Amino acid sequence: MTTTLMTYAGPVDDRAPVTRTGGVPLVPAGFTWPQCAECAGPMQFLAQVPADAPGAQGAEAAEHVLSVFMCQNDPGLCDEWDPVAGGNRALVFPRAGLAPAPVPEEGETLLPETCGVDRTAVDAVSYSEARDRWAQASGRPVRDVLGGLGGAPAWLQGDETPVCPSCARAMSFVAQFEEGRDEGTAMNFGGGGCGYAFACVPCAEGAFLWQS
Template identity: 55%
Template sequence: MTYGGPGEPEGLATRTGGIPLTPAGTTWPHCATCHGPMQFLAQIVLDDLNRPMDSGNKQDGGVMAIFMCQNDPGMCDEWSPIAGGNRALLFPADGLAPMSAPTPGENDEEVLRLGAVSAVTLVPSPAADYFSAREEWASRSGNELRNVLGQLGGQPDWLQGDETPRCSTCTHPMDLVAQFEEGPDHSTAMNFGGCGTAFAFTCAPCVQAAFLWQC
């Protein structure tokens, strides 16, 4: 996933930032620790991954919306897939609309949304692992490494030990949907502890998702 320039804030596309698209009536996620509304980080259109959202006969793969608490960074265990400081939500692709923000005044706009919307361009790579693919793309294209937004699918490249989450329903290890870098511009980047990387996972048969990061 490479930086494709400014993105459409309400587009049905894989992107970072903007406004989440969700079914009508979906409630904005709140942190389990501080109880404040989370920041919307990214939307992934699962058809880009060519992996269905469940094991039925759906024609569309749905979307994943990722949120993380930024009300008091570092204090709500927002790196953990189970502590309640982040949420990865799965929705069918039909009937989505821009999600209503929490009540005005409940929190500042910059806490709810990133300062920029980044479109994602998908570039295939023959490299054996993500970090090698990242270096190879930057060298071949003449781009800076910061313009790599992450990878879609594949295998996680951990900064620390393997923390692949297990599905809370079936207990099987989950599959990687995407690995994220913080973003090309520090002033509008996602916060993964400073130069960290994040991971979104799903269990397709159980329609469950999880998110975590390492630095």
């Protein structure tokens, strides 16, 4: 069985039209930067990944991008770990015609580092096994694994697969995110946690949550 990892590919331009963590989101015309439902501040952009990651369903998925945002204005005070509380957003965009978003002048909106991502296939049954095998084979630190694409989520707690609010079906798992390569530039998933992104591409719906 093959597991697809997202491995660190070095720094990239913060507006690059590639799979990456950090930087500035690429968005369609008319985009409004997401605001936290609890503190009303602008959210922090975390990552953009293809919605056609291994495991995503439907031919439409090849033409879409999933962008993930999470509130970091008052870490721990807004329910940013919950998929429906309004402290995070996962947005499905058509891939064509995207442009860099205007970034709000206030609030915690961008990560300190923009990291390029390589898709790396590893012969392993599970995500955890794939991380360890890749680190051993490459001689690189396991923290250079930024997450995984498709397959099955490696839950740290119980299964929290969200349901699409439009069609009421279980969403397809798109990506799992590690916090990052170092503490100074990491995402905040409670210290050692993981983020999980899902999509229902036919309904243009996304969801995000994290566990630690």
